[in-house]
Amino acid sequence: MLDKRNFLPVKRKHIGGLLILLFVSIICLAFSITGNDDFDFARREILLRRIGHETLLQSGDSISRVLPVKKIAKNEYQISFENAFTFQPESLVNTTQRLLAKDPLANDYVVNVLNCANASVAYGYAISKNKKDDIVACIGRRQPKACYIITIKFKPTGIITAQNGYLLGSLTVLAIVGYIFFRSVKSRRALVDSQHTGTFTLGSMSFDAETRKLMIHGKTIDLTRTETRVLRIFALSPNEAIERSRLQKEIWEDEGVIVGRSLDMFISKLRKKLEIDPNIKIVVIRGKGYKLEVSAWENPSAPN
Numbered sequence: 001m002l003d004k005r006n007f008l009p010v011k012r013k014h015i016g017g018l019l020i021l022l023f024v025s026i027i028c029l030a031f032s033i034t035g036n037d038d039f040d041f042a043r044r045e046i047l048l049r050r051i052g053h054e055t056l057l058q059s060g061d062s063i064s065r066v067l068p069v070k071k072i073a074k075n076e077y078q079i080s081f082e083n084a085f086t087f088q089p090e091s092l093v094n095t096t097q098r099l100l101a102k103d104p105l106a107n108d109y110v111v112n113v114l115n116c117a118n119a120s121v122a123y124g125y126a127i128s129k130n131k132k133d134d135i136v137a138c139i140g141r142r143q144p145k146a147c148y149i150i151t152i153k154f155k156p157t158g159i160i161t162a163q164n165g166y167l168l169g170s171l172t173v174l175a176i177v178g179y180i181f182f183r184s185v186k187s188r189r190a191l192v193d194s195q196h197t198g199t200f201t202l203g204s205m206s207f208d209a210e211t212r213k214l215m216i217h218g219k220t221i222d223l224t225r226t227e228t229r230v231l232r233i234f235a236l237s238p239n240e241a242i243e244r245s246r247l248q249k250e251i252w253e254d255e256g257v258i259v260g261r262s263l264d265m266f267i268s269k270l271r272k273k274l275e276i277d278p279n280i281k282i283v284v285i286r287g288k289g290y291k292l293e294v295s296a297w298e299n300p301s302a303p304n
Helices: 004-031 034-058 089-100 159-197 225-236 244-255 260-274
Strands: 070-073 076-079 085-087 109-115 121-127 143-146 148-154 199-202 205-208 213-216 219-222 241-243 280-285 289-294
Touching: 034 076, 034 085, 034 089, 034 148, 085 089, 089 109, 089 121, 121 143, 199 225, 205 225, 225 244, 225 260, 225 289, 241 244, 244 260, 244 289, 260 280
Parallel strands: none
Antiparallel strands: 070 076, 076 148, 085 143, 109 121, 109 148, 199 205, 205 213, 213 219, 241 289, 280 289
């Protein structure tokens, strides 16, 4: 017969392993988006170079070079030029909006045009996913020809936000699954505890392990603490042989003393208290231990 005492720990171990596997899988999924975001960042740099290219074309320069795009901070890029040029603010705004609309990670950003000589801001504007938050000024005022550097700073999004979202989502899922798991474990424990400390029906008797009492036909028989522990073990496995060593171990081991004859003494006392019901008796299983035999009990007052 399956040992119920071993079932719960084994099941908890497997479910715990599944929880860990679930958590690791979600984390791996979160970081697996890194490859896609690296590709998007590479596309962004090409779009930024295209902004520089179209800005030069709008100024009438189709010969000089756009220098390599530099990443000067975590979410900030710099577009530099070989020669001086002039630009129309409105054209620059339209160009960045049109090209960066192709960047899935560029929802909000700030553009500053700096003078190469002193790094002062010659022109700047802010674009937001929510158009009412756009900040664009000085439209229509053509800027003089000079050496300029364009910096574009993006609001932190993309991989960081995505990973944080996945991580928070995974923790939420894990918390929910963990809550369900531990709640079910708690419920099973409560069920097991109720069996171990609750009321048992033995023949015509009712055995209350919590109050240490036997009840039959309105009569109550008190049990000692040790008698209760012995009878509880029998009541959990009625009509099953229980080894003598197990009884001794479970009853006396935590007290540090195991006395062989003590078990026989308590078995004898229990027999006397149970003999009031002929359907219940503790018998000796030679070479093994004891067994609580509980025969089918018929209520004499029940209708035929």
